[in-house]
Structures are given as C-alpha cells and as structure tokens.
Amino acid sequence: MTTITQNNSIVKCPKCNSENIYKYGKTPQGQQKYQCKLCNRQFTLSSKAKSRKYPECPKCGQSTFLHHDYKFYSNYRCSNKKCNHSFNFIKVADISPTSSNALIGKANFKRMRYSPHIIISALNLYFLCQASTRQVSKYLFTTFKIKVSHVSIWAWITKFSPLFKAILEKIFPSLNLTSDEWHADETVIKISGQKYYIWFIMDSETRFVIDYHLTPYRGHSQAYTLFSQAVKRGNTSTIVTDRLASYNEAAIRFFTNHIKVQSFEDAVSNNIIESFNGTFKDFYRYKKGFKSFNSANNIIFNFVYFYNFVRGHSSLNNLTPAQVAGSKYSTLSQLNWLLF
Secondary structure, eight states, rough: OOEEETEEEEEOTTOOOSEEEEEEEOOTTOEEEETTTTOOOEESOOOOHHHHHSSSOOTTTOOEEEEOOOEEEEEEEEEEETTOEEEEEEEESSSSSOGOOOSOOOOSOEEEEEEEEHHHHHHHHHHSSSOEEEEEEHHHHHOOOOOOOOOHHHHHHHOOOHHHHHHHHHHHHGOOOOSSSEEEEEEEETTTTEEEEEEEEEETTTEEEEEEEEEEEOOOHHHHHHHHHHHTTOOOSSSEEEEOHHHHHHHHOSEEEEEEEETTTTSSOHHHHHHHHHHHHHHHHHHHBOOHHHHHHHHHHHHHHHIIOOOBBBTTTBBBBBHHHHHOHHHHHHHTTOOO
16 A cells, blocks of 8 residues: 655545545646545545635535526525535626716826916806806906806816816815615716716715716616615615616625605605706706716716715705815815815
C-alpha cells in the first residue's frame, strides 16, 4: 500500500479513516480528487464552502441548487429536503443604471463668455418663473444690458447637468432618506413625437425626489433599474405604487412591504408623488415637449435638482426637500444653486 501525502500530512479517507487511497482526477475547479479503495468514498481536501457552485442555504447552511434563473435575479432552493428553503439572489451587475447617470455636458464654468451669476439668473427665470428662453434673453438685456441669444440660453439650460450632478453626489451622504415609506410613479412625455416614460421615486416625509429614469419602455426591467439605484441612496421597508404590474417583482426583491393603491378611498394614497407629477407636467406643457433624449434627460435632471435643492415648498414651511432631509446651506447658496 502506498500512502499519499499533501503538505507533509497523510491523506486519509474522511469516512473510514483509511490511508489506502489513490488520486481520482480533478474537479471542474481544478482541485485534486481522491477515492478510497476500501469504501469507494470520493472526496477532496478543500472545504465544501469553497467548492460549492451556488451559495449555501441561509437557514441551515447546506448546499443549494438553482431552481429558476431570471434576468435580474436567481432563485435557489436548499438541497436538504427537510429544510427545502427557497431564496433569491439579485443580479446587481445585470441591472442597468438610471438615465440620471447618463448626463452629457460641462462640469464647470470654464471657457464661458458670461459670468456664473448671469447663467444662474437665467436658470432661475427658466425653472422658477417658467419664462421662455426669449423672455430670459429680454430680461438679461433689460437688467444687465447683456445681449444673449435665446439659443445660448437654451444651451445653458441643458449644458450644466454634470456640474449639478457632482454637487448632488457631495450632498447626498448628509441626507436622511429613511422615512416609513417611499412612493413611486411614472408619467408620459413625448420626445420628437415619440412616447417616453419618466419613472420617479420620492421620500414621503421630506418630499425629496430620490431618483428618476427616462425610458421608452414600461416593463418590470425599468422598475428594477429605478429601485436598485434608489436603495443605494437611502433605506425604507415600504414602497407605495399604483396597480401597474411592472412594479410587483422589483418591489418584492428590494422592499419588505409593497402597498398598491387601489382607489382614492384607501388608507394609504399616492397623492404625494401624483402632486409632483402634476408640477412637472405644468412645467413640461409650457415647454411644448423635447427634441432629443439627451436634452430631455438633462432638463429633467435640472428640474429635479431645482425641486430638491432650490425651490422652497409651502408644505415644508418654505424649506427645500434637501433641507428637511438634513442638508444645511444658506439662502444665498440656495439662490445660486449651491454653486458658491
């Protein structure tokens, strides 16, 4: 009988403790396999946890098998028939980011002909007073004696979204978005005559719009995209939506409770985000649609940024949602879009 050693120790059968074994090929992971000549037991010297293809059962710690494989999550079931526990793993890498992360433009005011003060004044008129680009041009000439074409003003409105995105990322860690429930809803707009959907998700207590997603589709993959990005920003156990079936699967994966509003008589309503949709629609109707996806995406981001950080709300004692969520900044910073 020839004994086999590894790392200066004799390899023994884990079942009968016999040293009468021989090498028996390798596993798909490249680990050496052995077989006992007495009891025919096959084994490796590596731990079972390292050689497992699927995650272990969170209930009993036994091995599992793939029960169902879906696009955004996989369902596993415990191999132990007494346990038979079923659980899901979300495929985070397969979920695409929201459109709010695909902004195109400038991240600073370098090489701009006019000062940031003039640009911010134009943005305030456009988003706060719903003035048209031609009206903003007339105001700048009347007040500052500056001739700026309406085309340049339109470029300012769509150009600086990456700059505001950078400010948003700096402020987000200081925000507390952990209220009892979040609200999600979608609304329709048109870009060059084509129908698109904007998916919004909002914190109930602060009225802070956590994120949005602009897409031509209205399926469950868009709900996965919206929710996966939102849970990175805050934490809550309950999501409130309408009866759209696209929310069902994603809500189960990311939240503990899913409340679907059936009628206006329900104890929990979706009026908070419906009111925000009405505010956005008033702004959208006045602008008479969008001409391209990139410009629409940038303008929507600027509108949400303006809603969260610049505009005071009467229902929040004239504070902004960001201030209610815990961010502290002065009135001067608020009027200058937190740029100074």
